[in-house]
Amino acid sequence: MATIKDIAEKAGVSIATVSRVLNYDSSLSVSDDTKKKIFEIAEALSYKKRPSKKSPSARIGILLWYTEKEELNDLYYMSIRLGIEQRCEQHDIKTARFYNSIESMKQEELHGIIAVGKFSPSQVEELSTMAEHLVFVDSNPAEDVYDAVVIDFEKATKTVLKHFIEKGHTNIGYLGGREEFKDHSAEIDEIREKTFKSYLTDSNLYNESNLYIGSFTVEDGYKLMKQAITEKGDALPTAFFAANDLLAIGALRALNEEKIAVPDRVSLVGVNDISVSKYVFPPLSTVKVHTEVMGETAVDTILERITGRQIAKKIFITTHLVIRET
Numbered sequence: 001m002a003t004i005k006d007i008a009e010k011a012g013v014s015i016a017t018v019s020r021v022l023n024y025d026s027s028l029s030v031s032d033d034t035k036k037k038i039f040e041i042a043e044a045l046s047y048k049k050r051p052s053k054k055s056p057s058a059r060i061g062i063l064l065w066y067t068e069k070e071e072l073n074d075l076y077y078m079s080i081r082l083g084i085e086q087r088c089e090q091h092d093i094k095t096a097r098f099y100n101s102i103e104s105m106k107q108e109e110l111h112g113i114i115a116v117g118k119f120s121p122s123q124v125e126e127l128s129t130m131a132e133h134l135v136f137v138d139s140n141p142a143e144d145v146y147d148a149v150v151i152d153f154e155k156a157t158k159t160v161l162k163h164f165i166e167k168g169h170t171n172i173g174y175l176g177g178r179e180e181f182k183d184h185s186a187e188i189d190e191i192r193e194k195t196f197k198s199y200l201t202d203s204n205l206y207n208e209s210n211l212y213i214g215s216f217t218v219e220d221g222y223k224l225m226k227q228a229i230t231e232k233g234d235a236l237p238t239a240f241f242a243a244n245d246l247l248a249i250g251a252l253r254a255l256n257e258e259k260i261a262v263p264d265r266v267s268l269v270g271v272n273d274i275s276v277s278k279y280v281f282p283p284l285s286t287v288k289v290h291t292e293v294m295g296e297t298a299v300d301t302i303l304e305r306i307t308g309r310q311i312a313k314k315i316f317i318t319t320h321l322v323i324r325e326t
Helices: 004-011 015-022 032-044 068-073 075-090 121-128 153-166 191-202 218-235 245-257 291-306
Strands: 059-064 094-099 112-116 133-137 147-151 172-177 211-214 239-242 267-272 285-289 314-317 319-322
Touching: 004 015, 004 032, 015 032, 032 068, 032 075, 059 075, 068 075, 075 094, 075 112, 075 291, 112 291, 121 133, 133 291, 147 291, 153 172, 153 191, 153 239, 153 267, 153 285, 153 319, 172 191, 172 218, 172 245, 191 211, 211 218, 218 239, 218 245, 239 245, 245 267, 291 314
Parallel strands: 059 094, 059 112, 112 133, 133 147, 147 314, 172 211, 172 239, 239 267, 267 285
Antiparallel strands: 285 319
16 A cells, blocks of 8 residues: 555645545645646546556547546546556557546547546536447436446445444444536435435434534534534534535544544444545545546446447446554
8 A cells, every 4th residue: 555655745735734635634735736737646546557458549538527626626536537548558548538528528539438426417418429339337317228336325235324323332423425417417316315314214223313414524423423423512413414524524624623533432434445535634434436447447348349349237336344543
């Protein structure tokens, strides 16, 4: 496993700077370019290069539903993108990257598009006119028509809740976010929140007041946990499931500030296992999502389409619970 020293050497910055960036220290004055470099190096050091294989000549468009700034704040999508780009490099495939801009793709000649994120029906229809082959990563529109590479977040959520219950927790909280399509046409269903409610309801453990909803950011993780601490007092849940690692990292900072012992008083589990999760204090327990494999699989899938496959595929990438110190 890469160390902070390894990242610092490759980034050309101090170990202290790397540590503060990876811990989302908001008081640190450093450029977005430096942050991006550090995050990308941290992600890339986890990858294993694979031997090149002969591939058909192709040019693939990579459409990210996030802006470049949003991607910097959510390493989940950055890691998927890096997986795509590294896989394309291994196959000598040319790529063109587009951040939240379907319009800018219209003048491009592309053999296929890998769309990373969540897209509305109208956006999907528009994309279908721009390239013959489409693969969606992290969403699954029109599964009978388009290929998709996704994570079973329902199963991942149940895995965390089962772990909490087996450890004796009966007062369990949720930190989550909600999103809408970039064209503002609708709110996106949040399967982690729905599963949390249904699973704990079936277990006779659901408490509506234990749900704290904001956005999927470190800042909201911090604010939501502060809110929970203030509102709940001694009745603060003994375990929290955070819908992603960013929320969990923010919540962990709030708990540390309030001198609430983790995990002795409150256990905390996130989702994604982004590269920084192992560097926060204490190191974060989380559901490992193999984001780089999602990206690699998307490339393999679109190559199958280009070389003749006509039947749509929906591919689930497995997850597993990583227990660290929270």
